[in-house]
Amino acid sequence: MTETETIAYDVVVLGAGPVGENAADRAHAAGLSTAIVESELVGGECSYWACMPSKALLRPVIAQADARRLPGLAPANQGPLDAGAVLARRDDFASHWKDDGQVQWLDGAGIALYRGHGRLAGPRAVTVTAEDGTVTTLTARQAVVVATGTRAQLPGLRGLDDVRPWTSREATSARTAPGRLIVVGGGVVAAEMATAWQALGSRVTLLVRGKGLLSRMEPFAGELVGEALAEAGVDVRTGTSVESVTRENGTVVAVTGDGERIEADEILFATGRAPQTDDIGLDTVGLEPGSWLEVDDTLLVPGTDWLYGVGDVNHRALLTHQGKYQARIAGSVIAARASGTPLDEAPWGANVATADHHAVPQVVFTDPEVAAVGLSLAEAEQAGHRVRAVDVDFASVAGASLYGDGYKGRARMVVDLDEEILRGVTFVGPGVEELVQSATVAVAGQVPLDRLWHVVPPFPTLSEVWLRLLEAYRDN
Template sequence: MTETETIAYDVVVLGAGPVGENVADRTRAAGLSTAVVESELVGGECSYWACMPSKALLRPVIAQADARRLPGLAQAVRQPLDTSAVLARRDDYTSHWKDDGQVAWVEGIGADLYRGHGRLTGDRTVTVTGPDGTRTVLTARHAVAVCTGTGAVLPDLPGLADVRPWTSREATSAKAAPGRLLVVGGGVVAVEMAAAWQALGSRVTLLVRGKGLLNRMEPFAGELVADALTEAGADVRTGVSVTAVTRENGTVVATTDAGDRIEADEILFATGRSPRTEDIGLETVGLEPGSWLTVDDTLRVTGNEWLYAVGDVNHRALLTHQGKYQARIAGAAIAARAAGEDVAAEPWGAHAATADHAAVPQVVFTDPEAASVGLSLAEAEQQGHRVRAVDIDLASVAGASLYGDGYRGRARMVVDLERELLLGVTFVGPGVGELIHSATVAVAGQVPISRLWHAVPSYPTISEVWLRLLEAYRDN
């Protein structure tokens, strides 16, 4: 093993996923020298095992479902999806798990890329161990940004490793549809992968420990998605936990707390995420290895002047788009501090990730789609707001009929009655993913109800749901 001389930068970024890339982009744009360290593929989880491959799998599923509701088109799409073609397109979306293009992008912004495992080894210092064992010591004049993301959590079941379970990585990169797929979990990964593989030829059984699906959204979101999965042929069981799992002659056998024995070809555990901070040297700077990193709104780690934690590792919002938002905030804050400028860290300031608290949008790409931003009714009430929920059947909106026969959906806005502002909005139904940004603008912008009346939705689109919601609020 050899060790190079120490190389100094203004900023060192640990992790070259979308979050790390955006931190590097913003600090380079401010003229700061920046090093980026990555132990896997440049582009990270989102590009190869999460957002991009999962949506490539799901887009044909949603398109086919939409087409089957349209007279004149339904007959033409009665055949099952061409699974091999869908998987081939998925492979193209992931660049066949090659990161040449993303490497070129990092180099194109003028950042230096170091491949290998990076660990904090003291104040403002990162040591990178390359694939050949060579060590490079990087120092940061202004900031080290931890952008290492999260990994899947597996339950503590005896012999689970011998079963070779799927996590989200295997579920999004599988080369063929298993004949029978058992999915454990009720969150976004679980329902999206259940929807995808059921449509691609698997017989899916979905086991949910809680009372329903998507428990961080309004209850009706999980109910509508569960109904659709059941109608598509999936077996959805709630209030069930797996107590044991084995693989016998190639078949997975899961035992539940109800005493049921379920057989499958593969089992996917989508039961949570943990921070990838267990082996990055946190102990050398007084922090607990494997912990979530607590940050202020400028994304600086609590009690530290130079260490930032951006994206999933701070546990504020485990979403790629929210991590990239944080990265833009963090990059600007790092640059301002490096230049000795004032940092605008007040709520909604240029260096404050306020949206993490108030206006986090999310889309679940099932059929129907589920999309939400801000607080649910229950969350708003728990926080002590005096609120009113306004609900609309989306099928009553003229634009919904354009999506074909049997449209089912629902919309809810949660109104702060003291200020007459929106605290949260939820849409469930075909096509609602493209509605959620308008809701995000209304929530983040704190647009008064009185002003929303003058944002006229185009006819006939499903965005006319805004008019129906406002009318319901006015008239009831």
């Protein structure tokens, strides 16, 4: 290992995924010299193994499901998807796992890229170890931003490494569809990947430890998605745990808590995420390696005046768009503090807004889609709000009928009865992903219900569900 030089920047960012890129871009745009460190591909998990390839896999599935609900589209109604064409398009969306374009963007933006493993080396210092063993030390005059994201968390089953299980990475980058696939988990990754690979020709068995899918969302969301998966041919088993896994002559054998043996060609564990902080030098600044980074609403790690944690590593919301929002806030905060500009840390501050995490939007790209923002009914009640849930079936919405026969969907708004605002909104149904932004505006902006009456939805669209929800609130 050869140390070469020490180079000073105003800001050093660990992790060049979308979150790290946004933090670096915002800091550099404010006139701060900025470096970013990445050990894998510039563009991160989202670009190559998560958001982009997974949605590229799912879009044809949803398009075909929409087509099957409509008359006059016979070719789209027949037969399975062309798996080869879908996977080839997926490869395009993942840039064939090459980061040339992302690197070009960094170069054009004037952000210095250091390839290698980055570790904190005490306050305001980062060492970067390149593949050839060369070590470069970067010092930060203003801030170090940790944006290293998360990795798949596998269960502690004996011999699991020998099985070579899929994680979300293998599930989004596989070259062919396995004949039989076991999916373990009940969250977003499990539901989406079961949806995709079933449609691409795999015989999927979905093993869910809990009572149902998408347990962190409104109960009807998981119920409707689970019903649709079963109708599509997925063997959905709730209340089922995996006690052991082996690979015998190339075949995966999973044994459930009931002693049943389930065989497959591959097994995907979608059982949670862990922070990528175990080997980034947290111990050199008095923090616990492998831990989530606690931050305040300016994304600063308490007890420091230079260390920031943005995106998944702070565990506020494991979503790319929310991490990018946090990164924009952090970049602006760092720039303001560097220039001595006072911060307006009140919500919706005119100078530098603090990071809000009460109106987080999310879409699950299954068939039907799930789109939600803010608190579920259970979360709102647990938080101490006096609330009421208002439910509407999409059958009452004229725009839903245009999606074809058999449209199944439901909407819920969680109303704060004391403040007459919305604490949360959930939509389930085909096409609802485009409704979530209007719900996010209503929840994040704390729009009074009496003002929402004057937001007129166009006819005939799915957005008429807003009028139906308001009418249900008024009439009951």
